[in-house]
Amino acid sequence: MNIRLLLPLFLLALLAACEPASKPAETNSAPAVPVVFPAKSGFQAAANSDLYLLSHPAGIQAAVSSYGGTLVSLWVKDEKGEWTDVVLGFNTAAEYEKNGGFYGATIGRYGNRIGGGTFSLEGKVFDLPKNNGPNTLHGGPGGFHAVVWEASQPDSGSLVLRYRSPDGEMGFPGNLDVTVTYTLTADPGLRIDYQAMTDAPTHVNLTNHAYFNLNGEGRGSINKHLLRIPAGRYTPVDSTLIPFGELATVEGNPFDFRSLKAIGSELGVEDVQLGYGKGYDHNFVLDAGVTDSLHLAAEVLGDQTGIRMEILTMEPGIQFYGGNFMDGSFAGKSGRAYGFQEGFCLETQHFPDSPNQPDFPSTLLRPGETYRTSTLHRFSVR
Numbered sequence: 001m002n003i004r005l006l007l008p009l010f011l012l013a014l015l016a017a018c019e020p021a022s023k024p025a026e027t028n029s030a031p032a033v034p035v036v037f038p039a040k041s042g043f044q045a046a047a048n049s050d051l052y053l054l055s056h057p058a059g060i061q062a063a064v065s066s067y068g069g070t071l072v073s074l075w076v077k078d079e080k081g082e083w084t085d086v087v088l089g090f091n092t093a094a095e096y097e098k099n100g101g102f103y104g105a106t107i108g109r110y111g112n113r114i115g116g117g118t119f120s121l122e123g124k125v126f127d128l129p130k131n132n133g134p135n136t137l138h139g140g141p142g143g144f145h146a147v148v149w150e151a152s153q154p155d156s157g158s159l160v161l162r163y164r165s166p167d168g169e170m171g172f173p174g175n176l177d178v179t180v181t182y183t184l185t186a187d188p189g190l191r192i193d194y195q196a197m198t199d200a201p202t203h204v205n206l207t208n209h210a211y212f213n214l215n216g217e218g219r220g221s222i223n224k225h226l227l228r229i230p231a232g233r234y235t236p237v238d239s240t241l242i243p244f245g246e247l248a249t250v251e252g253n254p255f256d257f258r259s260l261k262a263i264g265s266e267l268g269v270e271d272v273q274l275g276y277g278k279g280y281d282h283n284f285v286l287d288a289g290v291t292d293s294l295h296l297a298a299e300v301l302g303d304q305t306g307i308r309m310e311i312l313t314m315e316p317g318i319q320f321y322g323g324n325f326m327d328g329s330f331a332g333k334s335g336r337a338y339g340f341q342e343g344f345c346l347e348t349q350h351f352p353d354s355p356n357q358p359d360f361p362s363t364l365l366r367p368g369e370t371y372r373t374s375t376l377h378r379f380s381v382r
Helices: 003-018 093-099 272-277
Strands: 051-056 060-065 070-077 083-085 118-121 124-127 150-155 158-165 176-185 189-198 226-228 281-285 295-301 307-313 317-321 345-349 371-381
Touching: 051 150, 051 158, 051 176, 060 176, 060 189, 070 371, 272 281, 295 317, 295 345, 307 345
Parallel strands: none
Antiparallel strands: 051 060, 060 070, 070 083, 118 124, 150 158, 158 176, 176 189, 189 371, 226 295, 281 317, 295 307, 307 371, 317 345
């Protein structure tokens, strides 16, 4: 056989043997979103404050600032396994202070509104600073959202915050010692435990004011999210959003979230209560009432990411706020502006204005008693 004819065939075979068995498939998919937290320096600029990073191998990461006891970021995985930050917020403590809205903050001494900025206790009238029209909202302008908490981090998945609210702060009586503990759980979830003790009778109603968007921070409207709240009643309000004291049925009106439905599905309905709040900004009376163990307070499903969040609590109520006063006037962590109804809050609580509503579950705390309550945000995908 002619060697000169065999040589090219041999070279071709040799080159084929050097080729990989298969080439990697070409893809046009976008790169995975990295988990990015704000810089610590943006929070250390505030006196004695800092930013603490929490993580759990179950697939959840968080950032919490000692300024305001604030939940700054909360990263979970969507139905494609991609990381998504589901909490709205800012990159510096100064922005939280400037922009208001109580984004992510620990709220106290009293979550929600106290009508007329006043209440009577044991024959004495206590006047509070008014920061929401004629009412006091979320503890007043110098509430727990605006103070620096003492922080300690016992492990990578938890943070303990402590604060002593002195007698007379924001008009409230008694020295109040408060402990708030953030813990990431294997659900995966975020648990917040609250504890408080006082040396004089006072009213306490603690909660967290995180704004959520389960499609991702800065990712547009939340009105296609699906929401369920196991509550057959809610507390109607006057034009300043103070409850009348009535527990009204949700049957046959836009406040019926007993089955999953889109948040915005009935926002166009002509309803006096929706008019007062420019949408939803109401307390729902949970069917379970006050309990010593966690019960379901809400379930939300992100329409684009498939992220499901369940909120469990010991509280008798939950405030559903649909972001009706967001107007795009400031931008969040990603640099995207937060527009109308682009975040929602679900604040576990006793009812608004309970100090002035004797038929509502009491928020009174006395010396020798310990205030305890917990809320769990539990995540999964559809």
